[in-house]
Amino acid sequence: MEDFSQMALTALRQAVARVMEDHRRRGKPVAIWKDGRVVWKIPDAPRQDGETSAQCETGGSRKGGF
Numbered sequence: 001m002e003d004f005s006q007m008a009l010t011a012l013r014q015a016v017a018r019v020m021e022d023h024r025r026r027g028k029p030v031a032i033w034k035d036g037r038v039v040w041k042i043p044d045a046p047r048q049d050g051e052t053s054a055q056c057e058t059g060g061s062r063k064g065g066f
Contacts, residue, residue, distance in 0.1 A: 002010070020043040023030045029040035 020030065022028075024043040024045065027042060029042050031038050032041055033039075
């Protein structure tokens, strides 16, 4: 049986994958931390294994809301 910290990490990864996929499908940017600042990016298409890549294909830093 997995220990609690491994279970929590697995749950976090699954939640992030679901959010990234939802934003990718809708064409909505996600906020990520890059080079010491927040930037808005549109997630890449899902990888072959079904997970969404942490890399992003388009977008850039944005100020304010959507």
